[in-house]
Amino acid sequence: MSISAKEYLIVFEAEKCLQCHACETSCSSWRELSPGIRFRRVLNIWNGQYPRIKNFSLSLSCLHCVEPACAAVCPVEAITKRKQDGLVLVDQDLCIGCGACGQACEFNVPQMVETGEGEKMKKCDLCFSRRDFHDIPPCIDTCPGKALQLREVSQSEKRQVEQTIQGVLLLAKAF
Amino acid sequence: MDYQQAQATAKAYGETVVPSVCAMCGPGGPGGGCGIYAFVKNGRFTRVAGMDECPVNRGAICAKGHAAPQWVYSKDRLSHPLRRIGKKGEGRFEKISWDEAITYIAEVLIEQKKKYGPESLAILVPAKRSYSDYLQRFLTVHGSPNYGHSGICVMQRAFAFMYTVGDWPKPDYDKSDLIIYWGRQPIYSGPVARPARAFLAAKQRGAKIVAIKPSMEPDAGLADIWLPVRPGTDAALALAMLHVVIREDLIDHVFVTQWCEGFEELQQHVRRFTPQWAESICGVTSDQIEMLARLYANTPKATIDVGNGLEHAPSSSDAIRAVASLIAITGHLDRPGSNLFSSPPEKAPKPVALKERYTQELVDKLVGPEFPPMFQPFMEGPSSAYYRIIESVLSEKPYPVRGLIAPGTQPSVSTRGTKNVFAALEKLDFFVTADVTRTAEMAYADVVIPVTTPYESNHPFHAVPGWLMATNRVVEPLGPYKSTIEFFFDLAVAMGYGEDFWGGDIGIAMDDLLEPLAVDMEQLRQKPHGLQFKPGPPHYEQYEEVFSRLSPAIGHLPFLPHGKVALYNTLFEEAGFSALPQWKEPPESLTGTVDLIKEYPLILSDYHTSKSFSASWQRNVPRLREIEPEPQLHIHPDTALARGIIQGDWVKVLSPHGWIKVRAELYPGIRPDTVMVLHGWWQGCAELGYEDYPIVDGGANVNVMYSVDADKAYDPLVTAMSSQTLVQVTKWEDRQ
Numbered sequence: 001m002s003i004s005a006k007e008y009l010i011v012f013e014a015e016k017c018l019q020c021h022a023c024e025t026s027c028s029s030w031r032e033l034s035p036g037i038r039f040r041r042v043l044n045i046w047n048g049q050y051p052r053i054k055n056f057s058l059s060l061s062c063l064h065c066v067e068p069a070c071a072a073v074c075p076v077e078a079i080t081k082r083k084q085d086g087l088v089l090v091d092q093d094l095c096i097g098c099g100a101c102g103q104a105c106e107f108n109v110p111q112m113v114e115t116g117e118g119e120k121m122k123k124c125d126l127c128f129s130r131r132d133f134h135d136i137p138p139c140i141d142t143c144p145g146k147a148l149q150l151r152e153v154s155q156s157e158k159r160q161v162e163q164t165i166q167g168v169l170l171l172a173k174a175f
Numbered sequence: 176m177d178y179q180q181a182q183a184t185a186k187a188y189g190e191t192v193v194p195s196v197c198a199m200c201g202p203g204g205p206g207g208g209c210g211i212y213a214f215v216k217n218g219r220f221t222r223v224a225g226m227d228e229c230p231v232n233r234g235a236i237c238a239k240g241h242a243a244p245q246w247v248y249s250k251d252r253l254s255h256p257l258r259r260i261g262k263k264g265e266g267r268f269e270k271i272s273w274d275e276a277i278t279y280i281a282e283v284l285i286e287q288k289k290k291y292g293p294e295s296l297a298i299l300v301p302a303k304r305s306y307s308d309y310l311q312r313f314l315t316v317h318g319s320p321n322y323g324h325s326g327i328c329v330m331q332r333a334f335a336f337m338y339t340v341g342d343w344p345k346p347d348y349d350k351s352d353l354i355i356y357w358g359r360q361p362i363y364s365g366p367v368a369r370p371a372r373a374f375l376a377a378k379q380r381g382a383k384i385v386a387i388k389p390s391m392e393p394d395a396g397l398a399d400i401w402l403p404v405r406p407g408t409d410a411a412l413a414l415a416m417l418h419v420v421i422r423e424d425l426i427d428h429v430f431v432t433q434w435c436e437g438f439e440e441l442q443q444h445v446r447r448f449t450p451q452w453a454e455s456i457c458g459v460t461s462d463q464i465e466m467l468a469r470l471y472a473n474t475p476k477a478t479i480d481v482g483n484g485l486e487h488a489p490s491s492s493d494a495i496r497a498v499a500s501l502i503a504i505t506g507h508l509d510r511p512g513s514n515l516f517s518s519p520p521e522k523a524p525k526p527v528a529l530k531e532r533y534t535q536e537l538v539d540k541l542v543g544p545e546f547p548p549m550f551q552p553f554m555e556g557p558s559s560a561y562y563r564i565i566e567s568v569l570s571e572k573p574y575p576v577r578g579l580i581a582p583g584t585q586p587s588v589s590t591r592g593t594k595n596v597f598a599a600l601e602k603l604d605f606f607v608t609a610d611v612t613r614t615a616e617m618a619y620a621d622v623v624i625p626v627t628t629p630y631e632s633n634h635p636f637h638a639v640p641g642w643l644m645a646t647n648r649v650v651e652p653l654g655p656y657k658s659t660i661e662f663f664f665d666l667a668v669a670m671g672y673g674e675d676f677w678g679g680d681i682g683i684a685m686d687d688l689l690e691p692l693a694v695d696m697e698q699l700r701q702k703p704h705g706l707q708f709k710p711g712p713p714h715y716e717q718y719e720e721v722f723s724r725l726s727p728a729i730g731h732l733p734f735l736p737h738g739k740v741a742l743y744n745t746l747f748e749e750a751g752f753s754a755l756p757q758w759k760e761p762p763e764s765l766t767g768t769v770d771l772i773k774e775y776p777l778i779l780s781d782y783h784t785s786k787s788f789s790a791s792w793q794r795n796v797p798r799l800r801e802i803e804p805e806p807q808l809h810i811h812p813d814t815a816l817a818r819g820i821i822q823g824d825w826v827k828v829l830s831p832h833g834w835i836k837v838r839a840e841l842y843p844g845i846r847p848d849t850v851m852v853l854h855g856w857w858q859g860c861a862e863l864g865y866e867d868y869p870i871v872d873g874g875a876n877v878n879v880m881y882s883v884d885a886d887k888a889y890d891p892l893v894t895a896m897s898s899q900t901l902v903q904v905t906k907w908e909d910r911q
Contacts (some may be wrong), residue, residue, distance in 0.1 A: 019393035020366035023236035055396035144235035
């Protein structure tokens with residue numbers, strides 16, 4: 001597993017999120033996803049107990065992890081982390097649709113999609129394959145609060161985000 | 176994206192781009208309606224991007240907006256005009272042409288007009304649409320005052336505010352240090368519109384945010400303070416806040432002395448509405464009530480944003496009047512950062528309504544006035560309450576409505592008393608429904624008119640504060656039908672009303688209405704993102720002007736006969752209503768109907784808006800249905816546990832009036848004594864394998880649950896039919 005020179009991330013800021021699901025739906029629309037397939041999803045997270053309770057939102061798609069668990073378990077090495085920009089990409093020709101990546105991913109990101117040639121794993125690729133959308137992914141463009149931003153981050157920043165979100169998802173499971 | 180980017184994107188995809196206005200939610204009226212770039216490939220609508228240049232949404236578009244193509248191409252689209260051939264409810268129709276439908280409807284309505292008078296025709300009116308004004312115009316020309324507004328939205332606030340302070344003063348979000356969202360949903364009611372973005376901006380600059388509502392939605396979650404009020408008890412809370420600010424002398428003496436009528440009476444009146452009393456009614460603690468009253472009164476730049484949550488209770492107008500009084504006496508009227516008066520824009524399109532034709536004679540014919548006749552017509556013209564129209568069919572009092580047209584609205588799910596709705600439709604002489612997709616009660620229609628979505632229409636223009644835009648056709652109509660506006664134009668011509676409908680020519684109509692703005696539709700279409708208007712500089716303390724405003728009622732009496740804030744309302748008193756805001760219980764409540772508590776221990780209310788759907792449509796849109804697949808009952812985990820209910824269980828919710836079957840969503844952010852569900856659930860989604868739910872008992876239609884008792888369920892001043900009741904919740908057993 002090669003370590004890439006750069007890390008990119010669509011950074012999410014919860015205090016700017018209205019939980020409108022526009023990011024989720026614009027992605028589904030612009031990437032022409034089938035029902036049940038989501039590259040990005042929005043969660044409602046509770047914190048506390050009535051009446052001292054709060055909720056906040058999480059908009060989550062592939063983090064393109066520093067050490068992607070999906071890539072580590074893939075039996076046919078279909079998943080690679082690109083050196084030049086750290087994008088974690090799935091070679092559709094190599095993928096055999098076994099679903100091991102989905103089991104391994106802490107964030108439930110991999111989506112098994114029925115294609116003409118059997119099931120293949122697809123996921124958020126930072127719209128790398130759709131750069132013609134005036135270079136801004138629809139999830140980022142459509143957000144009323146500008147809660148999503150594409151940023152270059154350091155490895156340690158990326159690891160920090162991975163940890164934080166793991167924690168948030170555990171909190172979500174607690175309810 | 177902006178227009179240049181939209182063109183570049185279209186080119187890259189081999190598509191064309193059509194700028195237009197989004198049509199996926201209610202706020203198609205003033206203040207709403209977002210700018211979009213719609214993409215088309217080989218004549219097919221593919222996707223949407225938000226229009227950066229539009230001042231309403233500034234490039235953002237919500238989930239509903241993105242799901243538009245799925246709505247346009249829904250399998251549920253009505254494909255042909257239909258004429259009923261079977262019995263009502265059988266759903267047997269024959270296909271007819273658009274022209275045949277128009278001719279037939281015109282014949283029947285002309286006959287009914289002769290036999291029963293023009294008032295025998297009523298139109299059930301949806302949430303504000305681009306065509307709402309044309310419905311009123313049609314009725315006026317026909318001679319009927321029975322424009323059937325819902326009775327539970329927007330106009331209720333407008334009425335109570337205007338007859339108290341001469342205007343409905345809106346929050347000055349951008350300058351406030353404290354924003355109180357009271358029964359208001361600033362996100363779902365337009366997630367990308369100005370109030371939602373202003374909410375975030377306020378947070379970011381450190382303004383304090385208070386949310387008053389029974390359940391925690393994302394806005395309340397982002398707020399600094401959440402006051403979980405019991406549904407329908409806002410009047411009690413407001414009266415107690417008045418009590419506190421007056422008791423502690425936190426009032427603007429200069430303003431009260433100069434600009435308020437009846438302060439002494441109000442002071443005396445609110446003595447008994449103590450915070451302790453209010454706590455027992457509304458569930459907000461007396462400490463919290465005192466805290467909020469003091470915080471509000473002591474913060475100069477403080478604003479209150481009153482929402483629809485205060486428009487569904489017998490004490491609706493009391494609550495709003497009390498809030499208006501609170502705003503006034505604490506010196507928060509038309510001052511920076513508080514609640515601001517608005518003036519009509521300098522230049523506006525011609526009004527569509529024929530106000531000069533409103534007469535006493537016309538008003539006297541209202542079958543079920545939404546507001547008392549002496550205050551009619553109100554802002555939208557003469558109006559009967561939606562449900563009262565339905566009732567008249569059954570009761571025949573004061574006379575039965577004989578013909579009903581329902582454009583873009585589904586009476587069996589959108590108003591209370593569903594069983595009565597079906598009984599009325601069964602009895603009704605003539606029922607026409609005009610909609611985009613199949614409706615809940617179309618099997619009872621005599622004629623079904625399919626209409627185009629606004630994405631298939633090139634009219635009307637869209638005029639909101641700051642933005643004038645043409646509706647541009649994204650794709651051709653999918654079938655042999657036209658728009659709702661064209662339906663009424665064609666019908667008007669067929670009935671001999673062509674002269675009042677621009678000879679039936681929509682193009683001429685649009686240009687005529689635009690004339691004061693010195694632009695025609697052709698010129699407007701040349702502007703890919705319409706025309707933007709900068710708001711004028713704010714004016715403050717416009718008391719003289721606003722307090723002398725004349726009402727739209729016959730005779731045009733001033734809203735405020737004393738030229739001052741009507742803390743004590745002599746107009747209402749003369750009309751036989753309370754001069755001061757009172758507390759009235761909902762038909763069923765924990766404090767009002769104590770004998771019911773044993774059998775029905777929990778409060779039920781419903782959500783008006785959601786992030787996923789608009790009203791009672793869009794359940795059949797797959798991308799939206801995926802967000803919220805099934806009707807959920809928000810129930811506190813302890814309340815569920817006590818009933819052996821776990822997350823995802825189907826549950827039966829039973830009130831004294833009906834029952835529904837919904838899924839339990841364990842919801843830590845709701846009052847433990849309250850359960851809530853979204854209204855408007857009936858329609859399935861074929862693509863995802865969801866079937867329709869029953870519309871009466873046993874489905875998920877919350878409107879079967881509430882009282883429609885004429886003496887208990889209404890606010891006598893503003894209709895505001897109650898959406899609170901008492902229920903028991905039990906785990907669903909298949910044996911039931």
